[in-house]
Amino acid sequence: MEIDDIHRKDKTDNDEKDSCANLKKSIPLLKELFHIHYKVGEGTFSSVFLATLKSSNKHSHKKFALKHLIPTCHPERIERELQCLQQMGGKDHIVSIDLCLRNHGSVVFVMPYMRHDKFSEYVKDMTAEEAKDYMKALLTAVRRVHQFNIIHRDLKPSNFLYNRTNRKYLLVDFGLAQQCTEYNVKNLKKVTDEEKQKTEIQSMKRKRSNENNLSFQLNSNTAKNNTDNKCNCFEKPKVCTLCLTKPQQTAPRAGTPGFRAPEVLLKHPSQTSAIDIWACGVMMLCILSGTQVFFRSPDDCTALAEITTIFGSHKVQQCAEKLGKKIIFSENLPGIDIMSLCLKLRKRNRSMTHDRENSICKVPNIEYPKEAYQLLNKLLDLNYETRITAEQALSHPFLSS
Structure with a gap:
């Protein structure tokens, strides 16, 4: 030493x-x-x-x-x-x-206290049977949490302890847990209409005030644009007065980078227990691809970009539109078949381990049934309204067989 x-x-x-x-x-x-x-x-x-x-x-x-x-x-x-x-x-x-x-x-x-293994020690060599038991235990715990109308909000491998020898599991850390408050579409529309009406009233007041201002008269053309109901800064490197007067939208965004659902990244105010299901899907994606950390996003924009590389720009734009948002991409990206991606990454991990150790590869060549990838796609549904629930997932052929 x-x-x-x-x-x-x-x-x-x-x-x-x-x-x-x-x-x-x-x-x-x-x-x-x-x-x-x-x-x-x-x-x-x-x-x-x-x-x-x-x-x-x-x-x-x-x-x-x-x-x-x-x-x-x-x-x-x-x-x-x-x-x-x-x-x-x-x-x-x-x-x-x-x-x-x-x-x-x-x-x-x-x-x-429960002794547990590190995720990095077993994620690359979990058999199909072990992965099934792991996901079944995880979704069983999540189902119980959701039965109490609670969202865990921070599901990740380090918060789901696993003792590989004894096959014991433990969901921990409810520090970010919140009561699930689901808004219906009518209430969301009502809030949006009220905010729009409030903005129009503020614009009218500002117009009357500026008309009495001498300096405003010297810049009437600019003021006319600013008080117009149409946004003038869209796709431009500036922010117009109309946008500045809009109330700032706030939405919960607790959780760990890499495990946040699309609706969290897009700051949708109506966040449900579906965000926990997305995190379960990311954990399953890590297992099926043999990758310890799949999404390495340092911020929300990068996280959306990473998700786009898998699902394609069109599907992400559709997801954003349903949430009342709009995303513009510089180019159209096609989606990737998630099963092919997992197989490719697992093959790459095996070859990298073989080259590094210059000996027989210790990472086994594991094959997962197609039902596993079907469940994965349902867990990683971009639309939180159609995303599978924990109860439904436990009845899926991959876990119920």
Whole structure:
């Protein structure tokens, strides 16, 4: 081991000790109840530690995961996650909660710990039977979440733990979960009409105000264009006054890049449990293609571009139109057969592994039935209204046979 590696290891060990010490300091009762060993995970809003009870039998040593939420977490978010764990946890592969501790601004959830494998260690060599069991467990957990009218909003491999040896699964992290609020088309149209009417009233007021302004009289031609109901900046490198007066559209966009559904990327206000189904589809796409991270998008625009390369520009434009949006592409891109794409990527991964190791390829040549790709297409339906549900997916021939 080189000197730099030794220093790096020492620094990591010191950081681990500091993290455990800070956790005990934030909630003193923890050091009375648990042996806190080390940090096993860290996210944007929390850190997870491995712990065992001090009073437990020496031969049992039941392990617990202590999820320490950052002090800046909103109380409503903490309450919502706690309610999810209490109401849904403990059944259908959903993590349960044993205890919740709070001291001033610090909150810790005490949950059962399950040893799990990394997604990168099994995604390239899952057999058809193993992939079937994995997706069945995932969709079973998602079905239970949706039965409570809840959207998980952050489904991804690191939040669906898998113990490959014991074939155990656990859906975790409900920090971004939200109540599902579905708007009907009439209400959406009503909101749109009200916003349009409000914009027209604001434009008329601005026109009357500007007519009394001397400076406006010197620029009457410009003002006439700005108060016109027709947008003048479409496809131009500028933003007209009419567009600036429109209320900014806001829509939930929580989730991890690469797993966000089209309706999230397009900022559609009516987001349903279908966004979880899309994330399940991306996870299945990773498995069938043998690719650890399929979409590597750093932002929403790039994410839409990546989706377009698979489904084609025409289908993405149709999807956007149904959501009241418009997308313009510099060129028309054809769609790709998803089964052919997965087979090509899996073949590429095998050849890359073979070349790198310069020996017998360790990635097996696995064949999945056509029913698997049929289910994948239904999970990755661009239209959230026709996208398959978790209940329907579990009845699909690939999972029910």
